[in-house]
Amino acid sequence: AAGVIQSPRHLIKEKRETATLKCYPIPRHDTVYWYQQGPGQDPQFLISFYEKMQSDKGSIPDRFSAQQFSDYHSELNMSSLELGDSALYFCASSNRVLNTEAFFGQGTRLTVV
Amino acid sequence: AQSVTQLDSQVPVFEEAPVELRCNYSSSVSVYLFWYVQYPNQGLQLLLKYLSGSTLVESINGFEAEFNKSQTSFHLRKPSVHISDTAEYFCAVKASSSASKIIFGSGTRLSIRP
Numbered sequence: 001a002a003g004v005i006q007s008p009r010h011l012i013k014e015k016r017e018t019a020t021l022k023c024y025p026i027p028r029h030d031t032v033y034w035y036q037q038g039p040g041q042d043p044q045f046l047i048s049f050y051e052k053m054q055s056d057k058g059s060i061p062d063r064f065s066a067q068q069f070s071d072y073h074s075e076l077n078m079s080s081l082e083l084g085d086s087a088l089y090f091c092a093s094s095n096r097v098l099n100t101e102a103f104f105g106q107g108t109r110l111t112v113v
Numbered sequence: 114a115q116s117v118t119q120l121d122s123q124v125p126v127f128e129e130a131p132v133e134l135r136c137n138y139s140s141s142v143s144v145y146l147f148w149y150v151q152y153p154n155q156g157l158q159l160l161l162k163y164l165s166g167s168t169l170v171e172s173i174n175g176f177e178a179e180f181n182k183s184q185t186s187f188h189l190r191k192p193s194v195h196i197s198d199t200a201e202y203f204c205a206v207k208a209s210s211s212a213s214k215i216i217f218g219s220g221t222r223l224s225i226r227p
Contacts, residue, residue, distance in 0.1 A: 033214055033215070041219075042203060042217040042218060042219045042220050043157070043203070043217050044217075045214045045215075045216065048214055056213070056214050058214065090156065090157060092215070100145070100162070100164060101145070101147055101159055101162050101164075101207075101215075102207075102215055103159070104149075104156055104157040104158075104159075105156060106155070106156040107156045107157075
């Protein structure tokens with residue numbers, strides 16, 4: 001079965017650079033969530049989208065922005081990167097009508113040096 | 114709002130011993146409950162879920178969890194663990210209405226000793 005696809009899987013950036021993370025949800029899933037998991041931490045909710053509109057917002061820094069496109073894929077844009085942004089970034093998708101669990105991608109490991 | 118508390122940050126057990134990972138939640142609305150497992154350097158995998166119906170749910174690899182509404186708990190159990198069960202386990206909660214976000218507990222690291 002198709003799963004949530006995230007790209008890239010690994011990314012190394014320098015401080016003050018920008019990064020773009022991509023997420024391709026499971027077909028027919030209309031909701032996308034982004035999470036950040038720091039080393040030894042639990043996943044923290046950043047932001048979610050439903051039908052291309054922001055549906056909820058968590059602890060997402062102002063330096064980050066995200067959007068969901070017409071094909072339902074989503075991108076997380078991160079600017080002025082800081083060392084503390086180094087983390088595993090997960091995307092998850094779900095279908096609002098079915099309203100069950102969210103399915104997670106394998107994550108993008110971002111390292112800021 | 115919902116919250117999840119995992120009471121144990123680490124649980125060391127011997128191989129073939131039983132284990133229980135504790136999880137309590139707080140919510141003013143009805144919820145769905147989940148256990149996710151994360152193996153080293155990997156993503157989050159859904160282990161089992163409670164949506165409705167039977168309060169005892171099971172996974173394909175021998176884990177089970179019981180939803181206890183009166184105690185607001187969703188403890189994870191396995192009667193006999195294997196070395197391959199070594200991982201981080203996250204309990205998670207989601208409001209059952211609409212596509213609300215999943216909120217994770219702080220995780221429990223299960224380490225299996227031979």
